[in-house]
Amino acid sequence: DGGITQSPKYLFRKEGQNVTLSCEQNLNHDAMYWYRQDPGQGLRLIYYSQIVNDFQKGDIAEGYSVSREKKESFPLTVTSAQKNPTAFYLCASRRGQTGSTDTQYFGPGTRLTVL
């Protein structure tokens, strides 16, 4: 059963704590992406990675960090420097890199609430 998994579905953290969101794919895709979505809003790109051990900042990278040590995994850490971290976080992957015709596949999302 191939796809993208994100865990957990709901996550609660106290203000000032770092938290890591998991994203795993078994689709053998090269590219992976993290988006943030606020209520009633669109998706904003946080970070993306087109190949293992390489990643680039998106539009709202401040307060976030990522790693891409394995092809199938792209964890996102929300640091205490992120001023308003409560949001819905979506991970996606795609077989090809920028400009390809490949479809993005999305995980089910993690809803992070900072108390």
Added chain:
Amino acid sequence: SQQGEEDPQALSIQEGENATMNCSYKTSINNLQWYRQNSGRGLVHLILIRSNEREKHSGRLRVTLDTSKKSSSLLITASRAADTASYFCAHNRDMRFGAGTRLTVKP
């Protein structure tokens, strides 16, 4: 940024009616994709249209592309209550998304 911008922001129709939503973008593209998001879920790919195509169909979906106007439209025919969702466009160059169109289909 280079994301597509969808309009209208919200659309409410009756079941059986057609729904049309539009997407405008700022840079040249090689292809454009439409996605759907049910509330609280991830996005699901609907259809891709290449820059050398003007129209594409998939079931009840019809997508058009006008590269001279840098715009695309998504038409859902004979809408159903189950079509209620948000719809987004993105072009493959950078996979950024706009705010989407929130479609409500009333039974």
